[in-house]
Amino acid sequence: MRIRAQGEGGVVVELGDAVDPAVNARVHQLARAIARRLGDEDLEVVPSYRSLLVLHDPLRTPRERVVERVRALAGEVEREPSPALRRVVRLPTRYGGVHGPDLAEVARLSGLPEGEVVRRHAGPVYLVHFLGFTPGFPYLGGLDPRLATPRLDSPRARIPAGSVAIGGGQTGVYPVESPGGWRIVGRTPLRLFDPRAPEPFLLAPGDGLRFVPIDDAAFDAIAAEVLAGRRAPEVEG
Numbered sequence: 001m002r003i004r005a006q007g008e009g010g011v012v013v014e015l016g017d018a019v020d021p022a023v024n025a026r027v028h029q030l031a032r033a034i035a036r037r038l039g040d041e042d043l044e045v046v047p048s049y050r051s052l053l054v055l056h057d058p059l060r061t062p063r064e065r066v067v068e069r070v071r072a073l074a075g076e077v078e079r080e081p082s083p084a085l086r087r088v089v090r091l092p093t094r095y096g097g098v099h100g101p102d103l104a105e106v107a108r109l110s111g112l113p114e115g116e117v118v119r120r121h122a123g124p125v126y127l128v129h130f131l132g133f134t135p136g137f138p139y140l141g142g143l144d145p146r147l148a149t150p151r152l153d154s155p156r157a158r159i160p161a162g163s164v165a166i167g168g169g170q171t172g173v174y175p176v177e178s179p180g181g182w183r184i185v186g187r188t189p190l191r192l193f194d195p196r197a198p199e200p201f202l203l204a205p206g207d208g209l210r211f212v213p214i215d216d217a218a219f220d221a222i223a224a225e226v227l228a229g230r231r232a233p234e235v236e237g
Contacts, residue, residue: 088208099187136175136193155181189223
């Protein structure tokens with residue numbers, strides 16, 4: 001573990017040197033422990049793949065105190081068992097066509113048929129490492145290396161909400177309409193971010209995610225249910 005200063009009011013806690021599910025699990029264990037045990041000190045915690053940023057008010061809480069308490073909590077977390085996936089959310093996805101305009105190019109670059117790209121992309125249970133970029137955007141671990149694809153040379157100005165995309169060795173889902181440069185291979189009719197809902201985010205760090213291929217008819221039916229507020233996410237286990 002390494003702790004280093006980040007500006008006047010922050011410290012970065014690094015728990016590893018690479019993107020690794022076990023390291024990421026420890027990051028979120030420590031983030032929850034800090035929020036639970038040090039919340040009265042008005043600390044803000046921002047987790048990422050292998051590290052977390054702890055923000056504090058230096059006029060109220062000196063950096064030395066933050067470092068001391070975070071180091072002690074990290075030692076406690078290290079002795080705890082590594083947590084399992086919180087849950088596995090099934091995400092219905094229409095691959096290709098108007099919803100996945102880059103599927104053919106991903107297939108060409110990977111040297112695989114489009115059907116095999118879909119099979120490989122929908123095969124794993126992905127780990128939600130953290131949320132970022134836009135509200136609810138999940139950075140997912142577990143993409144088949146054969147599907148790693150360079151980002152677009154020129155990002156699109158508008159990507160529809162729900163678009164499932166590949167960028168380099170990562171895959172993710174755009175929760176809201178936004179610009180973006182990842183390759184779009186499909187789209188889900190579910191909402192990953194709904195600011196009006198009691199729980200605005202469909203996913204949370206530590207969740208598992210499984211993409212479930214569907215056809216156009218199923219996409220339209222699920223989209224109608226979502227619009228009417230009658231569709232709840234499917235969770236495995």
